[in-house]
Amino acid sequence: MPDTPDTKAAGEARPVGAGRQLLFLREEELRLAQDLLFFGYRDFTAGPDAILAELGMGRAHHRVLHFVGRRPGITVGELLAILGITKQSLGRVLTPLVEEGYVTQTPGRNDRRQRLLTLTEKGEALERRLFERQREWVMQAYREAGPVAVEGFRRVMRGLMGPEARAQLDRAAPPDPRSGPSHPKPRSAA
Template sequence: MPDQGHATGAEAKPGERAGAGLLFLREEEIRLAQDLLFFAYRDFTGAADPILEELGLGRAHHRALHFIGRNPAISVSELLGILRITKQSLARVLGALVERGMVAPVAGRTDRRQRLLSLTEAGAALEARLFARQRERLAAAYREAGGTAVEGFRRVMRAIMDEAARAYLDGQTRAAGRRWRGGGPEDR
């Protein structure tokens, strides 16, 4: 009953032994990647859970915190676009963060309909704690795997995601470059 039979690999010549082997490895390769994504994501996100639980927050809050921290003065709709959740789902999460003084909304200067979100000091402090946990894990993984592997990791991960996500990352990278070269927080 194992999947050997229905070789999902396009053209399968059942007779040829080497060919069958290659096809099998190709399928196995992809299935392995499914496993990798599942476990790595599970354990990476789980690394921050103890801190969150201690504060009565969830992963949704962490994600919001992360992307607000990474994009100071982000608008609500931009954040919605990144998280790909609905307004109501975000409202709950954001409400909790604002109430606890982790996130501070400020009316936009050029467009006063916008509520531009940034982390407060308390929010940044919490985010830093959460970050530290994930950082440990990731830094250890990077050390263990080596620089070349990291570069490959980035290339594959980037290639897996949507075009929109890649565009976002490009923007991130450019913004980081500007920050690095000594710019202040660019306001909108």
């Protein structure tokens, strides 16, 4: 895959062969993906952000509520690994959540150094409120796009994730043991 010699003033120079045309398309494909991800992610988070702002919180609080809600009893260390931030950064968000009664810390029964994190009822209520807001938005997009598109969306997003994130996702999202494995695609499909 060479260095795409000449794709400057796109759309100007009429491409000569199919090679150029293909290169141009791939270029425009990625530009489109960049736009879609920027705008899409921004608007995807806009709803919860508005609710959180009223409570003096931010996106980081939502992430904690989300992942603690998904895996009640998660340890601080596991949460840090999932979020990929430092404990100082987590602390500034987690401590207030505990103090204001959204999250409880209970010492682990095997290892009493651990603080197992769980949502309180208050925390569950807030998480659910944020969840519902986002649900409407996403479900609307899913309905418009259709089930085939949704499946494609999931496959591409999964592909955009790094290997570690993929592993964490599988751990965080038990793929419902009643159905068979969904898409154990290896990432060696060049």
